Amino acid sequence: MNSDPGEVRCGRSFRLPAAAGPRLVARFPESVPAGQPMLKGSVEVAAREALRGVAAAGADVFLVSGDRVVTMPLAQDAIGIRWDLAAGETTDLPAMAALVSCEPGGGPLPPGAYELYVRLSLTPDDGTPQRFFGGPWPLRVR
Numbered sequence: 001m002n003s004d005p006g007e008v009r010c011g012r013s014f015r016l017p018a019a020a021g022p023r024l025v026a027r028f029p030e031s032v033p034a035g036q037p038m039l040k041g042s043v044e045v046a047a048r049e050a051l052r053g054v055a056a057a058g059a060d061v062f063l064v065s066g067d068r069v070v071t072m073p074l075a076q077d078a079i080g081i082r083w084d085l086a087a088g089e090t091t092d093l094p095a096m097a098a099l100v101s102c103e104p105g106g107g108p109l110p111p112g113a114y115e116l117y118v119r120l121s122l123t124p125d126d127g128t129p130q131r132f133f134g135g136p137w138p139l140r141v142r
Contacts, residue, residue: 010102024134031140047085053124054080061097
């Protein structure tokens with residue numbers, strides 16, 4: 001098991017860290033046909049307290065099956081966007097989920113039940129980068 005709650009590593013166990021920061025709500029279809037390489041959705045970010053800093057233009061998405069990470073977040077542009085959300089304010093981010101195994105050799109995910117998680121990495125103006133998580137949400141590959 002990973003010693004860092006929230007560490008996302010292919011094939012390793014994943015534990016959702018204690019809820020902190022903004023509330024993240026994923027909006028993805030609940031099922032997809034097998035063989036599809038990616039799934040498009042969005043993530044609503046609801047600030048519980050003011051959020052100021054820089055984050056990627058989209059949310060990270062990964063899938064877990066049997067408590068093991070089976071897909072990794074897709075690479076994103078290195079260009080960050082400026083965040084300035086007041087407490088209680090919400091915003092939507094685009095998000096893409098890979099439906100290809102992160103194991104060597106990859107390949108499409110087989111049909112079955114998966115858990116979808118989202119992650120937002122934010123570098124505040126006055127501190128260290130922070131990671132916030134949401135999930136799990138069910139996703140069935142059919």
